[in-house]
Structures are given as structure tokens and as C-alpha cells.
Amino acid sequence: MSIGNRWGNHQGFCPHRNLCRKRRKKAVSAEIAIEQINQEISPKIQNLNLTQKELDQILMTGEWGSNATLAVSAAFFKQKIKSATMPWSKKLPSLMMLMFEGKKHGNKNLKIQEFMIVVDQIEKGVEFYQRVKDYLEQERIITTVGSEGGFSPPNFDDEKILDLLKSLGAKKIALDVAASHSEINSSILLNIVRRYPIVSLEDPLSESDWQGWQDFYHQVREINPEILIVADDLTVTDKEKVKKGAEEKLFNAVIIKPNQQGTITAAAEAIRIAKSLGTKTIVSHRGRETNDAWIVDFALKHQSDFVKFGAPCRGERVAKYNRLSEIVGEDKARPDKPVKSGFDSS
Numbered sequence: 462m463s464i465g466n467r468w469g470n471h472q473g474f475c476p477h478r479n480l481c482r483k484r485r486k487k488a489v490s491a492e493i494a495i496e497q498i499n500q501e502i503s504p505k506i507q508n509l510n511l512t513q514k515e516l517d518q519i520l521m522t523g524e525w526g527s528n529a530t531l532a533v534s535a536a537f538f539k540q541k542i543k544s545a546t547m548p549w550s551k552k553l554p555s556l557m558m559l560m561f562e563g564k565k566h567g568n569k570n571l572k573i574q575e576f577m578i579v580v581d582q583i584e585k586g587v588e589f590y591q592r593v594k595d596y597l598e599q600e601r602i603i604t605t606v607g608s609e610g611g612f613s614p615p616n617f618d619d620e621k622i623l624d625l626l627k628s629l630g631a632k633k634i635a636l637d638v639a640a641s642h643s644e645i646n647s648s649i650l651l652n653i654v655r656r657y658p659i660v661s662l663e664d665p666l667s668e669s670d671w672q673g674w675q676d677f678y679h680q681v682r683e684i685n686p687e688i689l690i691v692a693d694d695l696t697v698t699d700k701e702k703v704k705k706g707a708e709e710k711l712f713n714a715v716i717i718k719p720n721q722q723g724t725i726t727a728a729a730e731a732i733r734i735a736k737s738l739g740t741k742t743i744v745s746h747r748g749r750e751t752n753d754a755w756i757v758d759f760a761l762k763h764q765s766d767f768v769k770f771g772a773p774c775r776g777e778r779v780a781k782y783n784r785l786s787e788i789v790g791e792d793k794a795r796p797d798k799p800v801k802s803g804f805d806s807s
């Protein structure tokens with residue numbers, strides 16, 4: 462089951478007991494989660510003919526760790542994938558593919574956590590990743606990677622990375638600032654938006670600065686009215702927070718991480734609310750992941766606008782891209798329902 466590297470104060474899930482106790486969160490270790498599943502959840506659901514929603518309702522009413530509930534909820538979802546024909550033929554999501562990363566995920570000099578490019582085809586992102594790698598090797602710069610597979614050279618700063626991406630031809634850059642974990646001055650971010658082709662900015666302010674978000678959203682859109690301002694730590698896939706923030710115009714896109722709420726239904730609900738308010742959705746993996754790739758099917762089933770699966774590097778990230786390729790291939794093999802996405806165009 463995937464877990465994050467960072468713990469926002471509003472997160473519903475934490476496998477690290479001590480960390481969570483400190484933050485007063487419901488906390489379960491992996492061992493306790495397994496115990497809860499086997500001894501408490503399993504007897505409640507065995508031999509019942511439930512829908513996903515009914516199952517998740519049971520899971521949401523209990524006092525179980527959300528890593529325990531999501532494991533059960535996702536297992537049910539995976540079973541359904543095998544037995545159902547999914548509506549793959551609709552528009553496929555664009556990809557926010559990771560190139561560089563730092564802070565909790567790598568190089569500690571950085572103020573921005575993730576540097577991604579936005580592409581419509583996996584191949585395009587992989588080619589660009591390779592271009593970055595070739596450049597680093599040619600310059601004899603170390604190509605070790607961070608926790609999501611992005612390059613993380615120790616002596617680079619934010620500006621050097623942005624300059625490099627731009628000089629290598631990046632036209633659409635997406636950043637995850639993760640400001641809850643080390644704030645960055647808003648005027649620095651506004652300058653970055655002026656100087657580089659930034660199309661998306663995630664968590665530009667701390668999750669506790671509701672007013673700051675509102676002001677920033679207004680300011681940044683005067684520079685670039687098309688930019689996506691993305692909430693992750695601020696909304697933690699909670700439908701009420703998504704609704705409130707979108708209505709009060711704090712952001713125009715949200716990250717959806719199923720393990721922040723602990724069931725497939727809760728994450729799907731957050732997507733539904735976001736879409737109903739015209740807010741873009743980005744289904745996302747976590748900092749620490751397994752090779753499980755059901756999140757790809759989840760993103761497609763719920764027609765997420767974007768997906769974030771890290772860099773095309775490290776087995777647990779590549780597993781997601783492989784699943785996506787497989788689905789695109791499967792879809793192309795169904796001539797009655799052609800793919801209408803950017804995957805078909807260049």
C-alpha cells in the first residue's frame with residue numbers, strides 16, 4: 462500500500478505510529494492494519510454481496526487505520542477491474558512526469574519539492590527524461606535519483622533546475638512546492654511564473670494559510686490566467702475541503718490521493734465534487750509506493766484530467782506507466798471505441 466513521505470496536519474492516514482501520535486492522528490502500523498483486516502474487518506464483510514459503495518460505507522464507519530481500509534477497498538476495486546469492461550475510451554489524462562526532486566524527496570537545498578513536465582504521451586516524457594540524463598552525464602553530474610525517481614543532484618538549486626529544463630526545451634513545467642513543509646516567499650514564486658513556462662503550481666502556500674492561498678490565486682492569475690493552482694496538503698482529498706476551497710477560489714485543481722481518505726469511494730467523491738465545480742483533478746501516487754498499479758485504473762475510470770506517477774524510473778513508478786501503456790494498447794485494440802486522447806496525437 463502506498464504511503465507518503467510527508468505528513469500534512471490534515472492527513473487521514475499514517476503508518477508511522479510515533480509520528481502520528483505526536484500529531485494526534487489515528488495511527489496504525491502495518492502489523493496492526495493486517496490484524497484489523499483479518500480480525501475485525503473481514504468478519505464484518507465476509508459472504509456479503511456488496512457494491513464498492515456499500516463496502517466503503519462499512520469501512521468508513523469503523524475505527525480502523527486508513528491503510529487498513531484502503532487495502533480492503535482497493536482489493537475490491539481491483540477485483541472489479543478484472544471482471545468489468547471499463548469505459549477506457551474517453552479522454553485519457555495528461556501526465557505530470559517528474560524530472561527533478563528535492564526537499565524531503567532528495568536534495569535538501571531545494572525549496573521546491575518536484576519539477577515535472579506536462580505531456581500527453583508517455584514516450585514524450587521518457588524521451589525528455591533521457592535528454593536530462595544525457596545532459597547530466599555529459600556534464601559529469603551525478604544522476605542518482607530521489608524517492609519518486611526524479612534526478613536530485615546535490616549541488617543544484619531551484620533556479621538552476623528551472624534554467625536547465627527550459628534550455629532543454631521544456632514547454633510546460635509543473636511544480637510541487639510543498640510549502641507546508643518549508644515555506645517559500647510568494648514573490649519568489651510569482652517571479653518564477655513570470656520567467657519560466659509554468660503551467661501548474663502545487664501547494665504554493667502552507668496548508669494553514671487559507672487567506673494566503675486566496676490572495677496568491679488572484680495575484681498569480683494576473684500574470685498567467687491559464688495557470689493551474691493545485692491543492693494537495695490543503696485539501697487532502699477531503700470532499701468538504703475541496704468544495705470550500707474551490708468555491709472560495711483558492712485553487713482551480715486538486716490532487717487526489719486515495720490513501721489520504723482511506724477508501725475508493727471517498728476519493729471518487731472528491732473527484733466528483735471537484736469536477737462539478739469546474740476544478741481540474743490530478744490523481745497521484747505517493748512518495749513511497751509499492752508496485753501495485755490499480756491507481757491507474759482508478760484515474761481512468763474516474764476520468765481524471767491529469768495523473769502524477771513520478772519519473773519513468775524505479776520499479777514502483779514504472780509499474781504505473783506500464784499499466785497505462787497496457788490500457789492504451791487495450792483500448793486501441795477495441796476499434797468500436799477508439800481512443801480520443803492526446804495519446805493518439807503528437
Ligand code: PGA
Pocket residue numbers: 464465466467468637639693745746747748749
Ligand atoms: P508525499 O509527496 O506523497 O511524499 O506526501 C508527494 C506529493 O506531495 O505530491
Ligand code: ZN
Pocket residue numbers: 637639663664693694716
Ligand atoms: Zn504534493
